[in-house]
Amino acid sequence: MSQTLLQELRNGQVPDRLKDLARKENIDIPVLIKNLLEGTAVVLGYRTGRGTMVVGKGVTTKVNANIGASTLTSSVEHEQEKLRAALRARTDAVMDLSLADNIVEIRKAILSESTVPVGTVPIYEAATMARIKRGAVIRIDVGEFFECIERQMKEGVDFVTVHCGVVRDLIGKFPPEYRLEGIVSRGGAITAAYIRNTGRENPLYQYYDRLVELAEKHDCVLSLGDGMRPGALFDASDSLEIGEQVILGKLQRRAFDKGVMVMIEGPGHVPLHLVEKSVKRIKRLTHNAPLYLLGPIVTDIAPGYDHITSAIGAGVAGMSGADFICYVTPSEHLGLPTGQDVFDGVIAARIAAHASDIAKNIPGAIAWDNELSRARKALDWDKQIDMSIDPETARRIRRERSGEGACTMCGEYCVFLVLKDQKDK
Ligand code: SF4
Numbered sequence: 001m002s003q004t005l006l007q008e009l010r011n012g013q014v015p016d017r018l019k020d021l022a023r024k025e026n027i028d029i030p031v032l033i034k035n036l037l038e039g040t041a042v043v044l045g046y047r048t049g050r051g052t053m054v055v056g057k058g059v060t061t062k063v064n065a066n067i068g069a070s071t072l073t074s075s076v077e078h079e080q081e082k083l084r085a086a087l088r089a090r091t092d093a094v095m096d097l098s099l100a101d102n103i104v105e106i107r108k109a110i111l112s113e114s115t116v117p118v119g120t121v122p123i124y125e126a127a128t129m130a131r132i133k134r135g136a137v138i139r140i141d142v143g144e145f146f147e148c149i150e151r152q153m154k155e156g157v158d159f160v161t162v163h164c165g166v167v168r169d170l171i172g173k174f175p176p177e178y179r180l181e182g183i184v185s186r187g188g189a190i191t192a193a194y195i196r197n198t199g200r201e202n203p204l205y206q207y208y209d210r211l212v213e214l215a216e217k218h219d220c221v222l223s224l225g226d227g228m229r230p231g232a233l234f235d236a237s238d239s240l241e242i243g244e245q246v247i248l249g250k251l252q253r254r255a256f257d258k259g260v261m262v263m264i265e266g267p268g269h270v271p272l273h274l275v276e277k278s279v280k281r282i283k284r285l286t287h288n289a290p291l292y293l294l295g296p297i298v299t300d301i302a303p304g305y306d307h308i309t310s311a312i313g314a315g316v317a318g319m320s321g322a323d324f325i326c327y328v329t330p331s332e333h334l335g336l337p338t339g340q341d342v343f344d345g346v347i348a349a350r351i352a353a354h355a356s357d358i359a360k361n362i363p364g365a366i367a368w369d370n371e372l373s374r375a376r377k378a379l380d381w382d383k384q385i386d387m388s389i390d391p392e393t394a395r396r397i398r399r400e401r402s403g404e405g406a407c408t409m410c411g412e413y414c415v416f417l418v419l420k421d422q423k424d425k
Contacts, residue, residue, distance in 0.1 A: 007259035042261035045117035056290035061353035062092040074100030085339035089346035117158035153218035163227035165244035181231040188227025279320040306332035318356025
């Protein structure tokens with residue numbers, strides 16, 4: 001069996017590809033190696049070469065876009081359209097969260113077209129097979145589940161979300177019914193229902209060593225899912241959430257010790273004043289492994305605008321140490337996103353990620369802002385638009401509403417012209 005990247009580094013081998021990656025990520029190679037060896041950074045897309053990137057300490061905050069079909073709306077073409085929208089908005093990664101009958105077809109289409117690392121949630125395929133073959137999503141067959149995991153890894157999935165921390169003991173002690181919104185992670189809910197229905201343990205927890213062996217064999221990054229994440233501000237930082245994080249910390253070590261790179265997923269809904277505390281607690285409990293956050297959403301009252309509620313949380317979370325931001329789209333909590341929703345969600349998450357990079361003093365982050373500011377002062381519209389995070393939108397607004405020179409916002413009173421006039425005089 002060939003070695004994983006982590007095992008190679010532990011044996012003192014430094015692949016040339018990693019050196020190239022360090023240059024691309026603007027990080028010194030010894031620092032990158034140290035972070036990988038400490039488990040505070042991971043490499044996504046290393047094995048497949050699909051948009052290889054580093055997530056974690058010392059590099060820019062990365063963004064993921066979730067796409068995928070549901071049982072009610074499912075078309076390969078629609079998912080391809082969403083993938084293209086995510087790539088156009090320059091997402092760093094995508095996840096296929098399909099829970100539809102044509103899940104395999106959709107995944108293969110995404111894998112063949114994506115130029116960035118692709119993640120999946122294998123329990124979705126196992127649950128889909130259970131629904132089709134045995135009539136209920138919770139009738140998961142453990143052997144079939146592990147076959148799904150290996151099949152997806154063989155197909156070239158770069159990272160998998162596995163909800164290993166949803167365990168019998170935890171949901172027995174802290175029944176989710178006491179929460180305002182119960183369990184809102186789909187993987188978490190399916191796992192909890194399986195445990196309650198069968199009385200058996202979560203197979204991903206019971207056979208964790210088998211899961212780690214598969215990840216090692218295929219050098220696939222494990223993303224330990226937050227099956228108990230709060231879905232309402234009221235439920236943030238409760239015993240279920242923190243109990244799961246304690247378990248994930250232990251599981252992170254077990255996989256990491258075997259040479260498997262691991263990320264930790266974090267909570268979905270968190271009041272703004274608790275975001276920093278929440279990020280720091282998860283980092284402390286999980287050995288500072290790269291933290292992959294959904295949002296977090298900082299208020300529950302804005303359906304239709306959750307790309308904004310989550311970007312607010314993501315900025316603070318990134319500044320506090322989160323490494324990988326999963327976008328949220330305007331259609332969150334309402335319906336399956338359109339291509340435009342995906343685009344808007346990625347841009348909102350990228351703005352938050354970049355703002356947090358400035359706060360984290362990531363090399364080169366503020367230089368982007370400074371250069372754009374110079375172009376703005378010089379009324380150099382082409383440069384300003386080209387350097388914008390979303391040139392498409394900036395160009396359209398400029399074209400529709402302004403001509404040459406200053407924009408229609410202030411016209412002749414444009415501050416840059418007024419100050420220039422005064423200087424010239
Ligand atoms: S017209 Fe006003 S808004 Fe437009 S560039 Fe000048 S100062 Fe800025």
